[in-house]
Amino acid sequence: MSKFNKNKEKATPQVSTASLPDIVFMLLFFFMVSTVMREVDLKIVMQSPEATEIKKLENKNLVNYIYIGSPLETKIYGTTPRIQLDDAFANVKDVQPYIETKRSEVNEAEIPLLTTSLKVDGDTEMGIVTDVKQELRKAQALKISYSTREKVVKQ
Amino acid sequence: MAGKNAPPEINASSMADIAFLLLVFFLVTTTMDTDLGLSRLLPPPLPEDMPKPPEIKQRNIFEVLVNSNDQLLVEGEIMQVAELTEAAKEFIANPNDDVKLPAKILKEVDFFGNVEVSKQVISLQNDNGTSYNMYIQVQNELARAYNELRNELAMEKFGKTYDYFLETKDKDKVKAIRKIYPQRISEAEPKNVGGAQ
Numbered sequence: 001m002s003k004f005n006k007n008k009e010k011a012t013p014q015v016s017t018a019s020l021p022d023i024v025f026m027l028l029f030f031f032m033v034s035t036v037m038r039e040v041d042l043k044i045v046m047q048s049p050e051a052t053e054i055k056k057l058e059n060k061n062l063v064n065y066i067y068i069g070s071p072l073e074t075k076i077y078g079t080t081p082r083i084q085l086d087d088a089f090a091n092v093k094d095v096q097p098y099i100e101t102k103r104s105e106v107n108e109a110e111i112p113l114l115t116t117s118l119k120v121d122g123d124t125e126m127g128i129v130t131d132v133k134q135e136l137r138k139a140q141a142l143k144i145s146y147s148t149r150e151k152v153v154k155q
Numbered sequence: 156m157a158g159k160n161a162p163p164e165i166n167a168s169s170m171a172d173i174a175f176l177l178l179v180f181f182l183v184t185t186t187m188d189t190d191l192g193l194s195r196l197l198p199p200p201l202p203e204d205m206p207k208p209p210e211i212k213q214r215n216i217f218e219v220l221v222n223s224n225d226q227l228l229v230e231g232e233i234m235q236v237a238e239l240t241e242a243a244k245e246f247i248a249n250p251n252d253d254v255k256l257p258a259k260i261l262k263e264v265d266f267f268g269n270v271e272v273s274k275q276v277i278s279l280q281n282d283n284g285t286s287y288n289m290y291i292q293v294q295n296e297l298a299r300a301y302n303e304l305r306n307e308l309a310m311e312k313f314g315k316t317y318d319y320f321l322e323t324k325d326k327d328k329v330k331a332i333r334k335i336y337p338q339r340i341s342e343a344e345p346k347n348v349g350g351a352q
């Protein structure tokens with residue numbers, strides 16, 4: 001009986017994979033907790049402008065989104081900026097009913113907290129944005145937020 | 156060996172695969188981006204039979220115009236966006252009591268006592284052809300003017316910045332500071348001279 005087995009080539013110890021499920025589950029829970037479900041498929045080009053004086057939008061359940069920008073599929077829809085509500089293109093006139101349906105979906109106490117986030121492409125002209133803002137005023141959805149990216153300030 | 160009391164072991168080697176599958180599903184269907192933005196409050200719609208609002212004196216208005224070529228005209232002078240914050244700050248605070256800059260009235264404010272508050276209003280007008288980028292930049296610079304003034308004031312009085320009070324939700328102090336430098340940005344109906352559709 002040799003106490004010290006010198007024949008090492010034969011026995012390479014196997015890496016135990018027993019903890020692999022645990023690791024993956026940990027990752028899974030991390031992503032489940034820290035992310036939110038994707039809301040819509042963007043049909044427009046969205047390159048939001050940059051700003052420094054920005055605030056975080058607090059309660060995501062109480063935010064309605066309005067997307068404005070040139071369509072992605074220019075062959076079908078042309079290049080004029082369009083409004084997107086949920087998953088479809090819409091007209092300026094559809095904004096008011098859209099806000100009203102969204103409003104009916106939340107608690108009455110939460111209605112004053114509803115915010116409309118305008119996600120507008122930087123190259124859009126202001127005309128269409130102003131039209132949407134006028135519609136929002138008519139719908140009494142006065143709290144708005146111009147969605148922007150954070151600008152990195154060079155010191 | 157395997158008696159009645161020992162149930163057969165479940166093979167757990169596919170557990171990792173199942174977990175990976177779930178993980179990939181969540182990676183694909185969710186997003187992580189936090190929503191950031193400039194918050195504004197729109198004015199409520201006006202009733203049709205509304206009486207005309209009282210005229211605001213010219214000295215109290217800071218006129219900012221943006222045309223369809225994204226050029227800036229501030230108080231009748233052409234200006235770059237980078238200079239806007241300083242100009243707005245000087246207008247809002249009116250530190251030397253210039254007669255051309257806004258008038259001040261005495262107001263009682265918590266923590267501060269009687270303070271002279273300027274009657275400033277910033278009037279912003281853009282063209283239908285102004286790009287959204289430019290509009291946001293102008294809005295951002297104006298907001299920065301207010302925030303910097305508020306920070307300076309809070310620093311002077313409490314030794315801490317205004318942002319600090321916002322973060323710690325010290326509502327009384329935030330309210331007091333806001334009362335001295337209220338954010339008044341009025342947006343006029345846009346013009347359409349740039350030939351935008």
